[in-house]
Amino acid sequence: MNAEQIGLWAGFVFTLMIFSYILGDNVLYRLAVYVFAGLAAGYITLVTVEGVLLPWLRGTLLSPDAVGVGGQILGIVPFVLGLLLLLKGSPRLGPLGNIAIAFIVAVGTAVALVGAITGTLLPLAAATGSGVRIDLVNGFLIFIGISSTLVYFQYLARRQPGGEVRRGLVVRAIGALGQGVVVVTLGAIYAGAILTSLTIFSERIGFILARITGG
Secondary structure (H helix, E strand, C coil): CCHHHHHHHHHHHHHHHHHHHHHCCCHHHHHHHHHHHHHHHHHHHHHHHHHHHHHHHHHCCCCHHHHHHHHHHHHHHHHHHHHHHHHHHCCCCHHHHHHHHHHHHHHHHHHHHHHHHHHHHHHHHHHHHHHHHHCHHHHHHHHHHHHHHHHHCCCCCEECCCCCEECCHHHHHHHHHHHHHHHHHHHHHHHHHHHHHHHHHHHHHHHHHHHHHCC
């Protein structure tokens, strides 16, 4: 039995172990999850060292003539932030780690915000606008769905004379429509996820059995 066949049998066994969760939480499922988690952690570590840390060191700290003093200072920054994060475990020096956390959160928020605007919101708005121009009926339905969903997540209300805070009748009606749109959308996404999972599982089982049996 060669290495490829061993890998196929291991994949088949671990697939069944994961699928055994349908019968409830059990030892086989937990063992498979632990193995996958360990392999994922090891793989991420290797990729980080080989694809991020070593190239960064070679391009900054280990190349002083090419990058100059500014490049060397820039190369030290990630390691300083990492050291500050390690200090979070110390009761006395822990507050210093907040500097690194603030930096990471600020940079991550900025990147996510720019990505959401340029990669999601603007293309979605452009696609919606082009859909309205091409097909008025579908464009109208898209507009109604988007606007009613936004109204559903809007919590502005008025205080009634009796002290109760309630939305207006029109806002409640539009919000109910938006809630229905959200329910239908989530149901379609969930159904698509189930169908995709079953398709991938059946294809994987068929592939493994075909390779094992030589078919």
